Amino acid sequence: MKRIALGCSALMGATPQPLRAANEKPLSAADDKFLDELERAGALFFWEAADPDTGLVKDRSKADGPDSREVASIAATGFGLTALCVAHERGYLERGKIRARVLATLRFLGERSPHEHGFYYHFINMRTGERVWKCEVSSIDSAILLCGVLTCHEYFAEPEIRRLAKQICERVDWPWLLTEDNFIGHGWKPETGFLKARWDEYCELMMIYLLAIGSRRHPVPAKTWQAWKRPAFAYEGLRYLNPHAPLFIHQYSHAWFDFRNRPDRYADYFENSVTATKAHRLFCLNLRDRFPKFSEELWGITASDSAKGYVAWGGPPEQGKLDGTLVPCAAAGSLPFLPVETMRVLRTMRERFGERVWKRYGFVDAFNPHTDWFNPDVIGIDVGITVLMAENVRTGFVWKTFMKNEEARRGMERAGL
Secondary structure (H helix, E strand, C coil): CCCCCCCEHHHCCCCCCCCCCCCCCCCCHHHHHHHHHHHHHHHHHHHHCECCCCCCEECEEECCCCCCCCEEEHHHHHHHHHHHHHHHHHCCCCHHHHHHHHHHHHHHHHHCCCCECCECECEEECCCCCECCCCCEEHHHHHHHHHHHHHHHHHCCCHHHHHHHHHHHHCCCHHHHECCCCCEECEEECCCEECCCEECECCCCHHHHHHHHHCCCCCCCCCHHHHCECCEEEECCEEEECCCCCHHHHCCHHHCCCCCCCCCCCCCHHHHHHHHHHHHHHHHHCCCCCCCCCECCECCCCCECCCCCCECCECCCCECCCCCCECHHHHHCCCCCCHHHHHHHHHHHHHHHHHHCEECCEECCCEECCCCEECCEEEHHHHHHHHHHHHHHHCCHHHHHHCCCHHHHHHHHHHCC
């Protein structure tokens, strides 16, 4: 994912209730209002940046409105399906139109979109679903899509939505990507076959294994959960699992799977992400000699755009050629882990930089306060993690909805969580 090599009827009509954040401090009314504006703007992206016929969501768009680019991301589409559930629940968009869009998306994915053993290509044309850039059939991007599909399965009571969601999820042939040593591979290309890379070390992989283990029709053995490495890391007295990768890897699986109070014999994965966020905050503060505008109010780096293109950067330890760029979704994607500190960052970004950093779809993807560079784009997966984690810290809505799925519960139980 992130360009580095490598279903909810019972809740409908209810007013979302506040959820105490990870540190047991509730959000203020002002915080909640801010996050509501952030989610509303993100939901608008997923509405305007999707093809109305296929429902496929653009990989990226101009931050101030739609543009002519037609490359979609299957992962952005998964985030988008979940964001549409949030938008329906909160009344951000016309509910009848949202249901129609969800249905159109699932019909396309289930009946018309190219796929291989149930897995989808990473990047596709938003009008046709055809593969672009000779990209791979991707296990992680397909997993993110499936999380969105399963969220719709539980949220919408309509029989056709549930039928299509079930069809899309149950045809995924997880053992097809399983290696002899019980790892799931990154993907496959028609020209060269299976990719050599495999998911063998802690990262955003948890959603892949839990979906695969929990699959009703094509599961992989539960022992695959024990197969991947869990590398220990220490920074400034903080110890946690960390594979030397950008911060998003501690966020993505947590957008849907609720790991709170569900440790296994290896780790408490929610608390691990709390610690990882604390370490990342300290890492950014320790960069102030190089980047003096970093502060308690301004920090956060994860894989993102830069003035020189897309970069998989972050830390600790330091990854990529850091240049002082900040990435709003680094803080936004960690809202449930450090709500007070991340809210402070997000509100400071908007208050201090105004329209340069906040546009039609919310925050631009990245900006550099040291050089006055402000990205003209937003990226779908970064908008997605922002919307989902903002709603989770507010109400836990995505967690509560997604975790009703039998696949999610079965996967966690079989994994020993």
